[in-house]
Amino acid sequence: MSRALAVMVVAVVVGFGAANSRAAEPIKVGIIGLDTSHALAFTKTLNNAKEGDAAFGCRVVAAYPQGSRDIESSTKRVPEYTQKMKDMGVEIVDSIPALLEKVDAVCLESNDGRVHLEQVRPVIAAGKPVFVDKPVAGSLVDAIVIHELAKKKGVPMFSSSSLRWVENGQALRRGEFGKVLGCDAYSPASLEPTHPDLFWYGIHGVETLYTVMGPGCKTVARSQTPDSEFVVGVWDDGRIGTFRGTRKGQHGYGGTAFTDKRVQPVGKFMGYEPLVAAIVHFFKTGEAPVDSAETLEIYAFMEAADESKRRGGAPVAIQDVMDKARKEAAAKLGD
16 A cells, blocks of 8 residues: 555544444445446455454455346446455355345445445345445435435435545545635546436546535536536535546546645545545444535536536526425335
8 A cells, every 4th residue: 555545544534533343343244236346346455454454344244246237337247246256255145135134234336326226225124334336326316215215214324436535635625725715626427328427437526526615516507528528516605616527538537626725636546445444434333424415415416417418508506406306206205
């Protein structure tokens, strides 16, 4: 691990506070969905952690392979990733109920956000703390339903891109470089026809933007070409934040923050270790590192960007998008 990454991981843990040691035995973690490399990366980090490591205290013991049913780029990975999980000593089970009998907590890793609501329902019903990897759902409506189900049951849950822990993101959020006046964030933004445009990969750059700016965006306007995205958000205090998504040329993750003291690079992607450290702390304490209201606003931002595209780039109010989705979610919940 590089010195910069080690500092970053330590900062994640220190920022959340001292871990609450529940027991000498590691927390048994189950993974749902073996159609993403995240499942392998998280398992390697958790199962190889040593005492004193930020990721120590949780161990992946079982996995349910089914992720996406029809996205070919995802489904083709399942046999290879299933075998690699077996090679790491992880038990493969044939159903989510069977998984839940063996674990204390769950990482929902299916690459396809559309199946997340179906897959997380039994996890929430069983009262197991759950991390839901990006995208939290295939629509804002389903994202709201998932959060409401967890809230009603009192089940700890959070979702995040690993880019929330980009090199300087948390320090900017805490004001260590001055008061943030604006931010330009970027990431790859490949498209998947089954999902709203930015849900599939643009989520990384949008999460970076929100990490720096915080919630409170009011309107969203979007421009799109075959090779790129450009989304402008205006916050309620007059600050402006932008997201640039790329589909051609050199790709990268990061951005530039503008503060009252300096122009500060947001920094580079730090790998999965900081996110895994956050998940471990979450499973130990039940304290989510990302507020659910902010997560839902992120997805409202991305759906508002789709609506702006349909309106030829006109600004769209996030509140209008959220109000419409909440009505649909209430009907889905039977409220």
